Amino acid sequence: MKMQVVTENIELCRLEEHYEEIPHVHENWVQLTFAVRGGSSVITQGTSGFIPEGAGIVHKPMQEHQIRVDEGSCAIVIKMRTSLWETLQHEEADCITVEQDINPRELNAEFQRWIAPLLLTDGDDRSRRSLTETGVLLYLTRNLKRGDCPDKNPPCLPELHRTGDPYMDRVLEYIHLSYTSSISIELLSSMALRSRYHFIRSFKAVTGFSPYQYILRLRIQRSKYELEYTEATISAISAGLGFASTSQFYRAFVKITGMAPEQYRLERKMG
Template sequence: MKIRIDTPRMSLWRIEEEHDTPPHIHEREFQITVPVHGSCLFVGKHRSYELECGEGYVQYPEEPHELHVSDRAGVIVLQVDRGGFDEFNRQQPLELDIRQRIDPVELSSRFRQWASTLLLQDSADPMAVQETETQVLHFLSRVLRGNQTNKRDAAVASVSTSDRHMALALDYMHEHFTEKLGIDTLAAIALQSRFHFIRSFKAILGMTPYQYLLSLRIEEAKARLSRRDATVTEISHSLGFGSASQFYRVFVKSVGTTPEQYRSGLRI
């Protein structure tokens, strides 16, 4: 199976069969290649990369590359016009790392949503197409800036203009999210009462401080699981969870797989 969906600003591919592309370049498009099960061979910058499930590669425009997919693998490829990348980088331009970790389960789910809109609904409707393009760009802006430093910078930027002390509390959370944190400590940094801190935090970031803390821990857990150098129990303890069972519950609720299944790239 091979699906290709073209819009004015991007091309979306899902490849579930043997596929080989010879060396070529895209003049204006960035290409993000991510195996969602199995692995594939990507050649870029004159090097070969065996991409495992969830290991993304960002290919810049005007650089030769090639892709080789076996019939035992599944790969999603997002080709986005340079203008789209410029749009989501407008507020905080950055040089993207060529190697990224992208949740294969979430990417597969998002791809189905995008494909459903563009293939099964009215693909001739400009508004539907433009909204889907925006959703793809928003997804990329989030996951390609997914490390803790960039997440902290984006979050702090969202509050620093309105509340410098809240920004300090948020920065403190990013520095100490693997430790035991209390609301009173964060509220004191923000110069607010416990009640007003929780209410202000949720109004700004759309979630409670505890929910945000868990999101930081889960993002770091996914990064550590991808490195394969620690057990699930070791990771859970190092991230401040009270027990491995609590880590399992939070991880499954947030990601949709157990930590072991995430590590192997399998869906529940």
């Protein structure tokens, strides 16, 4: 038996007893399979294995796999478009391990929260789909196990403080996770359960900045790290941080730091 909900970027499935699929690959999707009751059989690239309860496995694009769920067992599958998976990983793609450990009861409860809004509507509510995607992304960010990563100087972003408002906290978590991507005020205000006008006022009261200014400062802070610790070109840094053009990045950097990107890089290298 299979229960399934789908958004633009995520597919959520609950596979119950007596479910078996044929070997297949996903061209532009990453699949995470978690055993939440009993265990599940898995065949990866022709090699048989078993996912015990409380464990999971990650299948990358074009990696052939097959999942079987037997009587008395249940698995939850999360498929993500590669673009969203890359956002989740940032620059630590190799650090997320293939084999994962999760809390089955917690994941079961989260799964119900993710799918409930979509099951209660006709499926054409963009804000509800976005909320579901955000919930999945935040859960995975907090819970996915990572291995040893190459030593590197981490980007120094402002510390993420709790506001006391769970909805505003969720907005700030999402921004810190996705600040290099295009983020609409409509999405953020829907996450905060406020109108656009009241959301902007509330956000500024909490952070001291408008949402646009806050995101811009995160990007500039990250660019300072890139300029100091990497050899990336100005245009590459600009594109990687989501700026529409190098000139836009240049103007923002000068306005916030008081110097040009090249000058900042030179001073840090010499210092």
